[in-house]
Amino acid sequence: MKKISTEEAIKHLVGTAVDAYAQGFQSRHEAEFDNPDGVINMKIHNVFIEALGKEIQYYTALVRSLDSSLGGMLEKLAINIAKLNFEVHKNVEGPLLPEQTQNIAEILEKYKRRTIRPTIADYQILRKSSKFDKTLTKRHDSDYYLIDKNSNSHFLIELKIGGDLDNKKARSEKEAILEQFAILSNTLPINSDIKIFFATAYNRFGENKPWKQERVKQFFSTDELLIGRDFWNFVCHSENGYSIVLDAYRKNSHLIKEALDSIKQTYLG
Known part of the structure; x- marks a missing residue:
């Protein structure tokens, strides 16, 4: 059985993490479309944002959710990568x-x-x-x-x-x-x-x-x-670690973009 390199293992972990994140983020928000207590629906009640229009209202709520949940994914990813060497x-x-x-x-x-x-x-x-x-x-x-x-x-x-x-x-x-x-x-x-x-x-x-x-x-x-x-x-544990992670993330980032497009279609039509 061929032994994979640490670099290949890191790329695999990044790809798996991004895929799981995209699927989870999409399914969660689409399932909450009719739920007034859903993540996006709970963040649209700022009347000053509401006055700017439905699209701006949606994007401001989505970005806040994306930013916090993406951070959680990166934390877990870093832990899994660290386990390769520590x-x-x-x-x-x-x-x-x-x-x-x-x-x-x-x-x-x-x-x-x-x-x-x-x-x-x-x-x-x-x-x-x-x-x-x-x-x-x-x-x-x-x-x-x-x-x-x-x-x-x-x-x-x-x-x-x-x-x-x-x-x-x-x-x-x-x-x-x-x-x-x-x-x-x-x-x-x-x-x-x-x-x-x-x-x-x-x-x-x-x-x-x-x-x-x-x-x-x-x-x-x-x-x-x-x-x-x-x-x-x-x-x-590599002087090229940042480049390896970022390159792998960029190659898989289309999965998150596709999830965001689907969520947008659900909420804005």
């Missing part, structure tokens, strides 16, 4: 000490007041914990907790598809991932390789252009960012 977990569980919680709060307050700029060195203090009671545990759901078995490296990744966060959300995301870092530091061997990242599926400012989300950069250092191309290269 051991993938969706949570972190273990002891978290009061002193570590206090250290995290102090670090975040300095970021908030802009008295320091974020660096990886800031939270290495979380590794230096005293003895703890292993019966006192905390569980954190994680977007991606990846383990590279070859290097025995551990990666905690917080993914936001477009990376658009306000200050409060950016702080809470950093707090959660620092707590996960502390838990792993308490449960893994001393000096284990643990890295944290904030990631986006695309660069909302344009690929290869500077990423200017200052609200995120107030709490995450440049070394903690995986933006667009860097994220896909990372989960694909």
Whole structure:
């Protein structure tokens, strides 16, 4: 039996994900056509949009649904791709000490007041914990907790598809991932390789252009960012990962376009 390459496996995963997404998106919205509580029908009650005409009303509702559901598909796709090269977990569980919680709060307050700029060195203090009671545990759901078995490296990744966060959300995301870092530091061997990242599926400012989300950069250092191309290269474990994923997506994107045309015909005739 012929063994397929990692690149072929990635392309297959992308094609399968797009096909399933297109079919699901189409069937869901068409089935809800006569349902007043359907996704599109529930989003058409803005009287100020309604005044612009039925077609604009439909498109604004559809685009919001498309944007959110497409993001969910990309998150699941990235997880499945990561499984080709990493051991993938969706949570972190273990002891978290009061002193570590206090250290995290102090670090975040300095970021908030802009008295320091974020660096990886800031939270290495979380590794230096005293003895703890292993019966006192905390569980954190994680977007991606990846383990590279070859290097025995551990990666905690917080993914936001477009990376658009306000200050409060950016702080809470950093707090959660620092707590996960502390838990792993308490449960893994001393000096284990643990890295944290904030990631986006695309660069909302344009690929290869500077990423200017200052609200995120107030709490995450440049070394903690995986933006667009860097994220896909990372989960694909390849410097060409982004190109492989995007090319495969574009080749299969006609399936989504066909689904959108069918939905439009159902709602607008």
